[in-house]
Amino acid sequence: xxxxxxxxxxxxxxxxxxxxxxxxxxxxxxxxxxxxxxxxxxxxxxxxxxxxxxxxxxxxxxxxxxxxxxxxxxxxxxxxxxxxxxxxxxxxxxxxxxxxxxxxxxxxxxxxxxxxxxxxxxxxxxxxxxxxxxxxxxxxxxxxxxxxxxxxxxx
Amino acid sequence: xxxxxxxxxxxxxxxxxxxxxxxxxxxxxxxxxxxxxxxxxxxxxxxxxxxxxxxxxxxxxxxxxxxxxxxxxxxxxxxxxxxxxxxxxxxxxxxxxxxxxxxxxxxxxxxxxxxxxxxxxxxxxxxxxxxxxxxxxxxxxxxxxxxxxxxxxxx
Numbered sequence: 001x002x003x004x005x006x007x008x009x010x011x012x013x014x015x016x017x018x019x020x021x022x023x024x025x026x027x028x029x030x031x032x033x034x035x036x037x038x039x040x041x042x043x044x045x046x047x048x049x050x051x052x053x054x055x056x057x058x059x060x061x062x063x064x065x066x067x068x069x070x071x072x073x074x075x076x077x078x079x080x081x082x083x084x085x086x087x088x089x090x091x092x093x094x095x096x097x098x099x100x101x102x103x104x105x106x107x108x109x110x111x112x113x114x115x116x117x118x119x120x121x122x123x124x125x126x127x128x129x130x131x132x133x134x135x136x137x138x139x140x141x142x143x144x145x146x147x148x149x150x151x152x153x154x155x
Numbered sequence: 156x157x158x159x160x161x162x163x164x165x166x167x168x169x170x171x172x173x174x175x176x177x178x179x180x181x182x183x184x185x186x187x188x189x190x191x192x193x194x195x196x197x198x199x200x201x202x203x204x205x206x207x208x209x210x211x212x213x214x215x216x217x218x219x220x221x222x223x224x225x226x227x228x229x230x231x232x233x234x235x236x237x238x239x240x241x242x243x244x245x246x247x248x249x250x251x252x253x254x255x256x257x258x259x260x261x262x263x264x265x266x267x268x269x270x271x272x273x274x275x276x277x278x279x280x281x282x283x284x285x286x287x288x289x290x291x292x293x294x295x296x297x298x299x300x301x302x303x304x305x306x307x308x309x310x
Contacts, residue, residue, distance in 0.1 A: 005272035012283050015291040018298035023178045025224060025305060032310070069180060117160035128167050130304030131297065136170040138293045142286065143170075143177035149285030150180060155187070 026127060033122045038115035043078050045119065048087065048112040051104040058091065058103035087111055181282060188277045193270035198233050200274065203242065203267040206259040213246065213258035242266055 008016060031042045040048075050067055051057050059067070065075040079102055082088045087108040091101040104112070128136070163171060186197045195203075205222055206212050214222070220230040234257055237243045242263040246256040259267070283291070 005275055006279055007275060008279065008283065011288065011295075012279075012291060015295040015298075016278060016283070018295045018302070021224075022298035022301050023182070026301065027178070028224075029305065029310065069176075069183075120160055120162060123171060124161055124163065124167075126305055126308055127301055128163065128171070130301045133166065135297050135300070136167060139297055140166075140170040140173045142290050142294055143173035145290070146177050146181065146282055146285045147173070150184065150281055153281055155184065 029126060030119070030122055034115065034119055037118045038111065040111065040115055044082060044087065045112070045115060047078060047082060047102075048104055048108055049116075051088065051102060052109055052112050056103070057109060058101045060098060061090075061100050061102050064102055082108075184281060185274070185277055189270065189274055192273045193266065195266065195270055199237060199242065200267070200270060202233060202237060202257075203259055203263055204271075206243065206257060207264055207267050211258070212264060213256045215253060216245075216255050216257050219257055237263075 027042070034040055034042060034045055038045075046068055047064070050064060051059055061075065061079070062072075065072055068075075070078070079088060079090065083090060086105055088102050089105050091103055093099075093101060131139070182197070189195055189197060189200055193200075201223055202219070205219060206214055216230065216234070217227075220227055223230075225233070234243060234245065238245060241260055243257050244260050246258055248254075248256060286294070
């Protein structure tokens with residue numbers, strides 16, 4: 001880069017630093033609690049939430065990767081590990097050529113049913129309880145704005 | 156947990172989902188860019204930012220762990236890997252019994268000087284540019300509120 005960098009203003013930097021610190025601390029604490037309470041990683045949790053929220057607890061592998069916005073290789077690795085632990089299974093469907101399904105096993109359903117109430121309680125305790133309805137509405141609007149903006153940007 | 160879980164209201168859930176999606180996508184993209192542009196992980200970057208922002212490019216190991224809020228074991232592992240790559244060095248100080256210093260090497264200084272302008276450009280391009288001054292002020296306030304609230308909560 002040869003151009004003079006557009007350094008952040010002190011206000012931008014303060015907002016960025018606070019946001020980064022908050023999200024890192026919050027996600028770190030929630031992940032540790034999830035692991036301690038339920039023996040699941042945040043990745044295990046989100047995969048099971050997505051699968052069990054779907055008809056029959058199953059999704060096409062590629063649709064699952066898309067909905068959580070992971071690369072295919074990361075999702076393959078994750079599903080392999082979860083299958084080993086009996087939380088999900090792969091179902092080949094040779095008929096239609098649209099690829100395998102991933103399905104939550106009965107153990108996977110049980111795991112998410114047990115973990116979800118505790119996880120939501122920690123989200124509430126550490127995050128939602130700190131904020132007013134107006135704060136939450138502002139945060140949703142700001143987050144959606146950043147997401148929409150990122151869609152328009154090259155990687 | 157035997158009590159009925161306090162599930163999130165639809166507004167709380169919408170805010171939480173947007174926030175989680177935004178931070179995951181944003182941090183993921185920034186981390187990949189940092190890796191591609193500079194060969195550094197987000198952890199390498201933050202350690203070098205903290206060290207080089209300090210007098211003489213050095214900090215006590217424990218102070219460094221504290222300022223980035225990592226556990227000692229994570230920091231040990233990180234410093235060992237960065238030392239292998241020549242970005243930092245450990246300086247023992249047997250005199251005062253207050254533990255070793257970590258110091259950014261000349262290569263570490265060069266690495267952060269090269270990486271920082273590109274990283275800031277991506278922060279601006281993907282995040283700051285999407286938001287008004289009012290948005291940034293609101294986000295800083297909300298983040299600080301969550302941080303202060305988390306301080307009061309058990310882990």
